[in-house]
Amino acid sequence: MVQALARRVRVTILYATETGRSQTLAQKLCNVFSTAFNPKVQRMDEYDIANLEHETLLLVVASTFGNGDPPENGEAFAELLIAMTHPDSPTSQSRSYKARFNSLSEDDFKAFQDSVSEGAGQLRTGPLASVRFGVFGLGSRAYPHFCAFARAVDTRLQELGGERLVALGEGDELCGQEDLFRDWARISFQAACESFCIEGAVDMATRTDTDSSPDTPGGWSPDTCRISVVAEGPELATDRGRSWVPDPRLPPCTVSQALTHLLDITSPPSPDLLQLLATLNSDPQQQQRLITLGQGVVEYEQWRWAGPSLAEVLEEFPATRVPAALLLLHLPLLQPRYYSVSSCPLTHPAELHLTVAVVEYRAQGGSGPLRHGVCSSWLDRISPGDLVCCYIRRAPLFRLPDDPRVPCVLVGPGTGVAPFRGFWQQRLFEIQHRGQAPCPMTLVFGCRRSDQDHIYREEMLEARDMGVFSEVCTAYSRDQNTKVYVQDVLRDRLAEHLYRSLHTLRGHLYVCGDVTMAQDVSRVVQEILAAQGGLSLGQAAAYITGLKEENRYHEDIFGVTLRTREVTTRVRSTSFTRWQEAKAGAGSV
CATH class of the missing domain: 1.20.990.10 (NADPH-cytochrome p450 Reductase; Chain A, domain 3)
Known part of the structure; x- marks a missing residue:
C-alpha cells in the first residue's frame, strides 16, 4: 500500500482558517484526490515554504478574515509568499497583498488578474515554474474585500511562474458556498487527472458518497x-x-x-x-x-x-x-467571538474592558422565534467572579503612532468607539504621569440619540478637557428630522482638517464599526481627498491604497449586525445571482 501511494502524484493541500470551515473543505478535497493521487493536508502555519518550489500540485483553500486580511494561521505564509522574488518581476509586484487587493473593485481585480495571466502566457519562468496550482477562496460579500486573501495567493503563485491548473474558485458564505466548492473540487480533480494523464480514476461524486471515514x-x-x-x-x-x-x-x-x-x-x-x-x-x-x-x-x-x-x-x-x-x-465547534479591547493596560493593568451590545431579535423578518446573541447574551448574564475563557488576538497595526505629535482622526460610532477608549486612556495617562503635551487627536462618535446611547460621554468630555482631543464631534442620527451619520460629519465639518492631517501632516485615520459604516466612510474620504487635493476619484482611491500601505489608514470592521441585515439581504441577492452564473459556467466545463 505504501509503495502504491509513493508512485502516485503528490498533492499538497494547504488551508488557512479562522472558524475551521477551510479545514473541513480541505479535508473533503483530500478525500476526493485520494482516489487517484497521494494528497496531504497541512495548515499554512505548519508548512515550510521552502518546499513550495518543489511541489508538483499545490491546492489552497483559504478564507479571508475581517477587512481583507488572512486568517491568523495564514499571516506568515502570506508575508513569505509576497516576499518571494521573480527575476523578471517589477518591484511593485512584491508589495503587500493588502495594498494590492484591498482597494480594488471587482472589475479592477479582473483587470489585474488578466494582466498577470497575459504575462504568464509566454514561456513560464520563475521559482514556481514546475508547480501546478489551484486556489479556492471563502469569504462574504457583506465585507468590502471579498476573498481578498485567496485572490492574492492565486495571482502571486502565477506571478512566481506557477501554472494555474483551474480557475480561482470563490464561495460566498451568504449563498451557495458548499455547492460552489463541490463544483470546483470536481473540476480540479478532472483537470488534475487530465494534466497528469491519469485514466480510470474513481468518480468524485461516488467517492464523496461512499467514503467510510468516521470523520466525514x-x-x-x-x-x-x-x-x-x-x-x-x-x-x-x-x-x-x-x-x-x-x-x-x-x-x-x-x-x-x-x-x-x-x-x-x-x-x-x-x-x-x-x-x-x-x-x-x-x-x-x-x-x-x-x-x-x-x-x-x-x-x-x-x-x-x-x-x-x-x-x-x-x-x-x-x-x-x-x-x-x-x-x-x-456539530461544528463553537467559534470565538472577537471584541475590540476598550481599555489601556497602563490605566487598568489587571483588567480587560469590553464594550458589548447585547443582541436580541426575532428571526424571519421579525415574525419568527426570539433569538439571542450567543456571546453577548452570555456576557450579560454572568455575575462578578464568574470565569470567562478568552485570549488576545493581536492587531499590531491598529495602534496609536509612537510620536504623540502626529495628528489622528478617530471614527467610531456606537460600540465602534471601543478601541478608541483605550487610545484616550493611554494618552490621558501619558499627559498626567509622563508630562506629555496635549495631543492633536479628533474623535468622531455617532449614535442614535444623545440622551439614550451616547456611551462614555463623560469620559470623552474629560479627555477633551485634559487635552487628549482637540475636538469631539458627534453625529446623532435620530435627534433631528434629517439623519446625520459619522461620514456626514467628516464631509461637512472636517473635510479640510482631515485632508491637512493626512496629506500635509502625514497623520493617521482610524475607523472602527460595522462594515456598512466603514464603506460609507471610505467613500466620503475618497471624495474629500479628490475635492481637497484636486484628484480624480480614481487617483483618490489610489491615494487611500497608499495610506493603507503606509499603515496610516486603519480599519477594525465588524461583520453583519442587526442594522446591516437589510444591506446584507441585498448583497445576498447579488450573491445568489453570481452563484447561479458560476453554476452555469461549471456545468459547461
Whole structure:
C-alpha cells in the first residue's frame, strides 16, 4: 500500500482558517484526490515554504478574515509568499497583498488578474515554474474585500511562474458556498487527472458518497462511535479498526457541557449533517425533505437564510432520533467571538474592558422565534467572579503612532468607539504621569440619540478637557428630522482638517464599526481627498491604497449586525445571482 501511494502524484493541500470551515473543505478535497493521487493536508502555519518550489500540485483553500486580511494561521505564509522574488518581476509586484487587493473593485481585480495571466502566457519562468496550482477562496460579500486573501495567493503563485491548473474558485458564505466548492473540487480533480494523464480514476461524486471515514458525514455509523465514561468524565471515542480511541475533537466532558460550552447548536445545520439526519428519520416525507435540503443547493439556501437552530430543526423533523455521539462528532465547534479591547493596560493593568451590545431579535423578518446573541447574551448574564475563557488576538497595526505629535482622526460610532477608549486612556495617562503635551487627536462618535446611547460621554468630555482631543464631534442620527451619520460629519465639518492631517501632516485615520459604516466612510474620504487635493476619484482611491500601505489608514470592521441585515439581504441577492452564473459556467466545463 505504501509503495502504491509513493508512485502516485503528490498533492499538497494547504488551508488557512479562522472558524475551521477551510479545514473541513480541505479535508473533503483530500478525500476526493485520494482516489487517484497521494494528497496531504497541512495548515499554512505548519508548512515550510521552502518546499513550495518543489511541489508538483499545490491546492489552497483559504478564507479571508475581517477587512481583507488572512486568517491568523495564514499571516506568515502570506508575508513569505509576497516576499518571494521573480527575476523578471517589477518591484511593485512584491508589495503587500493588502495594498494590492484591498482597494480594488471587482472589475479592477479582473483587470489585474488578466494582466498577470497575459504575462504568464509566454514561456513560464520563475521559482514556481514546475508547480501546478489551484486556489479556492471563502469569504462574504457583506465585507468590502471579498476573498481578498485567496485572490492574492492565486495571482502571486502565477506571478512566481506557477501554472494555474483551474480557475480561482470563490464561495460566498451568504449563498451557495458548499455547492460552489463541490463544483470546483470536481473540476480540479478532472483537470488534475487530465494534466497528469491519469485514466480510470474513481468518480468524485461516488467517492464523496461512499467514503467510510468516521470523520466525514458519509462514514457515520452507531458501531463506529460511542460515548464512554472515564475517571475524569465521559469522552467521545471512535473505532479506528482495531480498538476504541479517544476523539481529539473534544476534551473529556459531559454531553450537557459539550452542548452548552463547546458545540454550536444555534447555527443552521450543514447539508452534510442534514443528510445524516435523513438516515435517522423514520418518516418517509420528512426523510425526503431532509435529503433534498442535504443536497445543499437552492432550496437549502432559502431554508438556511431563516436561520433554524438545531432545536428548531429537530422540531421540524420530529421523527428524527439522534444519538448523542453523532452530535458530539458532527456539530461544528463553537467559534470565538472577537471584541475590540476598550481599555489601556497602563490605566487598568489587571483588567480587560469590553464594550458589548447585547443582541436580541426575532428571526424571519421579525415574525419568527426570539433569538439571542450567543456571546453577548452570555456576557450579560454572568455575575462578578464568574470565569470567562478568552485570549488576545493581536492587531499590531491598529495602534496609536509612537510620536504623540502626529495628528489622528478617530471614527467610531456606537460600540465602534471601543478601541478608541483605550487610545484616550493611554494618552490621558501619558499627559498626567509622563508630562506629555496635549495631543492633536479628533474623535468622531455617532449614535442614535444623545440622551439614550451616547456611551462614555463623560469620559470623552474629560479627555477633551485634559487635552487628549482637540475636538469631539458627534453625529446623532435620530435627534433631528434629517439623519446625520459619522461620514456626514467628516464631509461637512472636517473635510479640510482631515485632508491637512493626512496629506500635509502625514497623520493617521482610524475607523472602527460595522462594515456598512466603514464603506460609507471610505467613500466620503475618497471624495474629500479628490475635492481637497484636486484628484480624480480614481487617483483618490489610489491615494487611500497608499495610506493603507503606509499603515496610516486603519480599519477594525465588524461583520453583519442587526442594522446591516437589510444591506446584507441585498448583497445576498447579488450573491445568489453570481452563484447561479458560476453554476452555469461549471456545468459547461
